[in-house]
Amino acid sequence: MAERTSEGAEPPIRDGRTPVGSGPVAEALCVGDELLSGDTVNKNAAFLGVRARSLGVPLVRVVTVRDRVEEIVEAARAAADRCDVLLVSGGLGPTTDDLTTEALAAAARVPLVRDDAALARLAEKFRRFARSMPVANHKQADFPQGADILANPIGSAEGFAVALGRATAFSMPGVPRELERMMIEQVEPRVRARFGLAAVRRRVYRVLGIGESALAEKIEPLVLSRRAHSPGLAALFLHYRAAMPEVLVVLEATPDRDGHAASDDELAAFDGPFAEALAPGLYGIGEADLATRTIDALRRAGLRIAFAESCTGGLAAATIAAVPGASDVLDGGVVAYDNRIKHAVLGVPRDVLEQHGAVSEPVARALAEGVRRVLGSDLGVGITGIAGPGGGSPEKPVGTVHIAVADAEITRHLRLQLRGDRGTVQRAAALWSLKLAWDRLGARGLAGVVALEPIPRE
Amino acid sequence: MAERTSEGAEPPIRDGRTPVGSGPVAEALCVGDELLSGDTVNKNAAFLGVRARSLGVPLVRVVTVRDRVEEIVEAARAAADRCDVLLVSGGLGPTTDDLTTEALAAAARVPLVRDDAALARLAEKFRRFARSMPVANHKQADFPQGADILANPIGSAEGFAVALGRATAFSMPGVPRELERMMIEQVEPRVRARFGLAAVRRRVYRVLGIGESALAEKIEPLVLSRRAHSPGLAALFLHYRAAMPEVLVVLEATPDRDGHAASDDELAAFDGPFAEALAPGLYGIGEADLATRTIDALRRAGLRIAFAESCTGGLAAATIAAVPGASDVLDGGVVAYDNRIKHAVLGVPRDVLEQHGAVSEPVARALAEGVRRVLGSDLGVGITGIAGPGGGSPEKPVGTVHIAVADAEITRHLRLQLRGDRGTVQRAAALWSLKLAWDRLGARGLAGVVALEPIPRE
Numbered sequence: 001m002a003e004r005t006s007e008g009a010e011p012p013i014r015d016g017r018t019p020v021g022s023g024p025v026a027e028a029l030c031v032g033d034e035l036l037s038g039d040t041v042n043k044n045a046a047f048l049g050v051r052a053r054s055l056g057v058p059l060v061r062v063v064t065v066r067d068r069v070e071e072i073v074e075a076a077r078a079a080a081d082r083c084d085v086l087l088v089s090g091g092l093g094p095t096t097d098d099l100t101t102e103a104l105a106a107a108a109r110v111p112l113v114r115d116d117a118a119l120a121r122l123a124e125k126f127r128r129f130a131r132s133m134p135v136a137n138h139k140q141a142d143f144p145q146g147a148d149i150l151a152n153p154i155g156s157a158e159g160f161a162v163a164l165g166r167a168t169a170f171s172m173p174g175v176p177r178e179l180e181r182m183m184i185e186q187v188e189p190r191v192r193a194r195f196g197l198a199a200v201r202r203r204v205y206r207v208l209g210i211g212e213s214a215l216a217e218k219i220e221p222l223v224l225s226r227r228a229h230s231p232g233l234a235a236l237f238l239h240y241r242a243a244m245p246e247v248l249v250v251l252e253a254t255p256d257r258d259g260h261a262a263s264d265d266e267l268a269a270f271d272g273p274f275a276e277a278l279a280p281g282l283y284g285i286g287e288a289d290l291a292t293r294t295i296d297a298l299r300r301a302g303l304r305i306a307f308a309e310s311c312t313g314g315l316a317a318a319t320i321a322a323v324p325g326a327s328d329v330l331d332g333g334v335v336a337y338d339n340r341i342k343h344a345v346l347g348v349p350r351d352v353l354e355q356h357g358a359v360s361e362p363v364a365r366a367l368a369e370g371v372r373r374v375l376g377s378d379l380g381v382g383i384t385g386i387a388g389p390g391g392g393s394p395e396k397p398v399g400t401v402h403i404a405v406a407d408a409e410i411t412r413h414l415r416l417q418l419r420g421d422r423g424t425v426q427r428a429a430a431l432w433s434l435k436l437a438w439d440r441l442g443a444r445g446l447a448g449v450v451a452l453e454p455i456p457r458e
Numbered sequence: 459m460a461e462r463t464s465e466g467a468e469p470p471i472r473d474g475r476t477p478v479g480s481g482p483v484a485e486a487l488c489v490g491d492e493l494l495s496g497d498t499v500n501k502n503a504a505f506l507g508v509r510a511r512s513l514g515v516p517l518v519r520v521v522t523v524r525d526r527v528e529e530i531v532e533a534a535r536a537a538a539d540r541c542d543v544l545l546v547s548g549g550l551g552p553t554t555d556d557l558t559t560e561a562l563a564a565a566a567r568v569p570l571v572r573d574d575a576a577l578a579r580l581a582e583k584f585r586r587f588a589r590s591m592p593v594a595n596h597k598q599a600d601f602p603q604g605a606d607i608l609a610n611p612i613g614s615a616e617g618f619a620v621a622l623g624r625a626t627a628f629s630m631p632g633v634p635r636e637l638e639r640m641m642i643e644q645v646e647p648r649v650r651a652r653f654g655l656a657a658v659r660r661r662v663y664r665v666l667g668i669g670e671s672a673l674a675e676k677i678e679p680l681v682l683s684r685r686a687h688s689p690g691l692a693a694l695f696l697h698y699r700a701a702m703p704e705v706l707v708v709l710e711a712t713p714d715r716d717g718h719a720a721s722d723d724e725l726a727a728f729d730g731p732f733a734e735a736l737a738p739g740l741y742g743i744g745e746a747d748l749a750t751r752t753i754d755a756l757r758r759a760g761l762r763i764a765f766a767e768s769c770t771g772g773l774a775a776a777t778i779a780a781v782p783g784a785s786d787v788l789d790g791g792v793v794a795y796d797n798r799i800k801h802a803v804l805g806v807p808r809d810v811l812e813q814h815g816a817v818s819e820p821v822a823r824a825l826a827e828g829v830r831r832v833l834g835s836d837l838g839v840g841i842t843g844i845a846g847p848g849g850g851s852p853e854k855p856v857g858t859v860h861i862a863v864a865d866a867e868i869t870r871h872l873r874l875q876l877r878g879d880r881g882t883v884q885r886a887a888a889l890w891s892l893k894l895a896w897d898r899l900g901a902r903g904l905a906g907v908v909a910l911e912p913i914p915r916e
Contacts, residue, residue: 036517038507039699042500045522049496059494061529062522064503071519241497307772307793313779314765314772317793321771324847324880326795333793334803335765335775341790341833345803375799389782422782 023255024084024195026052027167029075030064031091031100032174044089044179051183056197056255057085067091072103080107080165085191087183090174092157094137101160104171105144108164112142118149118158125156150186152178161190168194201253203267203285205274208435210281212240212247218277219249222270232262244420245428246290249274275449282449283438290434291323297438297447298329303378305437307333308346308371309430310358311385311401316430331377336367346370357396359384364402365411372406379440380406381433385416387425401429405436412440481713482542482653484510485625487533488522489548489558490632502547502637509641514655514713515543525549530561538565538623543649545641548632550615552595559618562629563602566622570600576607576616583614608644610636619648626652659711661725661743663732666893668739670698670705676735677707680728690720702878703886704748707732733907740907741896748892749781755896755905756787761836763895765791766804766829767888768816769843769859774888789835794825804828815854817842822860823869830864837898838864839891843874845883859887863894870898 028048034040045062052059063079065071072091079086091100105112119141126133143149143160150159150170157173159182170187172179191197207215220238227233235256241248251270253262275282284293298305307317317333320326334345339358342348348366356362364382372380385401392398399418404411414436418425441447486506492498503520510517521537523529530549537544549558563570577599584591601607601618608617608628615631617640628645630637649655665673678696685691693714699706709728711720733740742751756763765775775791778784792803797816800806806824814820822840830838843859850856857876862869872894876883899905 035503036507036520037511037697038504038509038517039697041504042520045493046496046499049494051496053495059496060524061533062494062500062520064520066518075519239495239497304796309772311779312776313784313788314767314775314791314793315779317772317795318770318776318884321769321773321793321795321845322881322884326771330771330795332795332799332803333772335772335779335791335793337775337779337785337788337790338762344834345790345792345832374803376802387779423780426776426780 024057025060025082026057026085026087027079027083028059028062028087028089029072029079030062030089030174031067031072032064032089033067033097035064035090036066044174044176047176047180048087048089048183051188052085052087053252054200054202055188055191056200057191057195059087067097067099069099069103069106072100073107076104076107076164076169080167080169083167084195086164086167086169087187088169088171089179092140092159092171092173094134094140094156098139100171101139101142101144104160104162104164104169108144108162108169110145110162113145114138115141115143115149118143121158122156148190150182152182154178154181159186161187198255198261200255201261201264201267203251203270204287205249205251205278205282206284206286206290207247207249207278207281208283208290208431209245210247210278211244212242215240215247215249215278219274222273222277223251226270230262230266231256231258231260232266235260236262244424245418245431271449280439283435284449286450290431290438291319293447294434294438294441295320295323295326295329297441298379299325301441301444301446303441303446304329304331305379305381306331306371306375306377307433308342308367308380308382309333309335310337310342310367310383311387312383312426312430312433313337315426316381316383316433319430319434331375333381334371334374342367342370346374359386359396359400359402361402361404361413361415364404365406365413368404368406368411378407379437381437382406383429383433385418385425385429387422387429389422399425401425401432403429403433403436405433405440407440407444412436482515483518483540484515484543484545485537485541486517486520486545486547487530487537488520488632489525489530489546490522491525491555493522493548494524502632502634505634505638506545506547506641509646510543510545511710512658512660513646513649514658515649515653517545525555525557527557527561527564530558531565534562534565534622534627538625538627541625542653544622544625544627545645546627546629547637550598550617550629550631552592552598552614556597558629559597559600559602562618562620562622562627566602566620566627568603568620571603572596573599573601573607576601579616580614606648608640610640612636612639617644619645656713656719658713659719659722659725661709661728662745663707663709663736663740664742664744664748665705665707665736665739666741666748666889667703668705668736669702670700673698673705673707673736677732680731680735681709684728688720688724689714689716689718690724693718694720702882703876703889729907738897741893742907744908748889748896749777751905752892752896752899753778753781753784753787755899756837757783759899759902759904761899761904762787762789763837763839764789764829764833764835765891766800766825766838766840767791767793768795768800768825768841769845770841770884770888770891771795773884774839774841774891777888777892789833791839792829792832800825800828804832817844817854817858817860819860819862819871819873822862823864823871826862826864826869836865837895839895840864841887841891843876843883843887845880845887847880857883859883859890861887861891861894863891863898865898865902870894 049059144162147160147162155178159172172182235254237252255261314335336342367382368380382404388398401416404413507517602620605618605620613636617630630640693712695710713719772793794800805828825840826838840862846856859874862871
């Protein structure tokens, strides 16, 4: 499933590809039978890929092996001959099939050594939870001789770094939140120090409702036309992260072979041209997502919002409620799945329901206005549609969705024709309803396409 | 992140592990820069792991490589020396960095040959969508000489099977729904025919609120004590698929070295003992999930349900609405995020809110009873809690959730202390509210732990 690249005299600009530079590269070795039985989806690999890329040490291969010493040893040695940074996940627990430490010591041809300070830290962690430490856990204080121990403040398994072939191997626990924290806090500073890397600067443009190839046609000429302006821009890459109907465009200041990379100002200079080319799909710049940005805009304006949902069944309100601090702006909503509820609770007139059908512009408007009135909110959002797989007709096929946003002045409406299965249509409809609310805030001067970092989540 | 296994004189019974039998094994080779940049999570690998396991050809390694011919060739040859079935995903598209076909031909040391019938089928697919076929797509009709073409009725990329080393390599597109269909319809029958395999029988027990190790203590002795009864039971394995608070226990009739496997009746004989050991956590046997089973039970009883949600913000209702046919039983709900809505719309008395706080048993009961009354439903569900990260106190720490289910006779209540981040607490609270509704239906004789296949989704 490859992305398209531009080929020709110009260096490529769309880049799922890792750059062909001469810099250090990384591989990942994921250990665990549960990854191979399919019981667990390997999200660690994607996380490590994103982090390695922004670190400037692109991930060029991922190998997943079973909980078997000989297979881990063989895969680790082979990887250590090919890469500079080997990111190992899993197999650091206390049980008999947690074998990664033993295997990496064997691969590095050094003995395992018990670390008394690590054992004391482990005992202290158990004490803190008022539990006695099982003997099985003692082996979590064993490390390959000469290893550099990596702290794990949120779990029992400490990690370690050990020299292996031409690479440094970094062994981390498989539990995602422990791995993520250890990668960011322990591994990345060591890799950056060792290879003298500066973090790769990037700028994220967030777009709703424009497909990947249409996006490319709009913005790639803008990037190409600026390439000649600065040596740093020559190695500027674009990549696209799609979760339809949303696409993130990532402009990445990869260094060229001479180490030149685009500056923050050079990246930010694309904001204006991109905003113009991508209107009205572009809703934001930066890491903050649509729900976070919508909440932020409502909070600044002192406004509160409510949702009336039919086909999404509560998903739009839940998308807002998923963000910490949602209570500052979210009154709540009514899931008016049955038509009786649309009429009885939200006052959608029976004759409108009968004349236009539940999936129609007048009903979407009446839902938005009704929930705003009934809940006493500043903004009301209405969603009605056919999520499928059944219920479609030639006039209103599956994927037909009407959304509306009402405030004290006006009610805006949008008809969508969405594609995909039931869950995809529901998620897209919920996201589009936030976009319509965000657009209305924008029209009132209360929201804008500015760089915004996310409000930290737990 | 390894699972625990029992070790000792007995053969192991908990098995994230692939059996140590002498049967054929599979590897997966996933091709695509987007998997390594982290832009895409590799869900295909988990899917292939599940399918290969149930096919009786366990997946023992997954290698992910870039869109580079030499890397694909090297990885394919190495894998083909180790395994019998090589499952290849990705790189079958029309673009210049779709290189898998070319690479597998090189690995097998055969030329690429254009297949006229395949080209005609491709042209026909474009005609059907009223598009002219770009020249770039012609290469999708090229296959390694002697390859067996695998149909793709829902995409342009046909797959192929080709002999490679000791293995047969099956090349499939990377788009998940295309890969999944091709694996099931094209690859599995060929693998089954080639190795004379019978499908591995399995039985799934669905449990809420019992952790993996507590589950193991309850059921592993039951399985061990029956091992002597039949040669087929000797190779019976258990594995656990956890998505807390839910755990699926999979009892798998893996064949032993002599080909004996447990029969369907022998598997079903565990239903009674498991139901007793796992009560009240066990809610079902079979593939149908909690939302599907709850809807099924409500539909059979002719009952309708409504939700009053605070901390889950609509997620419980949306979990029901995610299942096709939900409209048969779902009236809707009220997202009473703000306390004002709890009082004004659902009639929760102000003094109850003030005296007990919004997160309390009386408020959960009043929410359930209020939404039942206001929406005129048979069952009302109430959820109120502290999802975090803020809002906790010593008496009511983050993760405190009160849920209640009301029908015409009685209101049942449950207090939960959930762990995890905001999203985890919200998802668990929504699931527990369905479990409480399901338990109430069970107490009325309207739901039971029976084997139920899922209602097919789109």
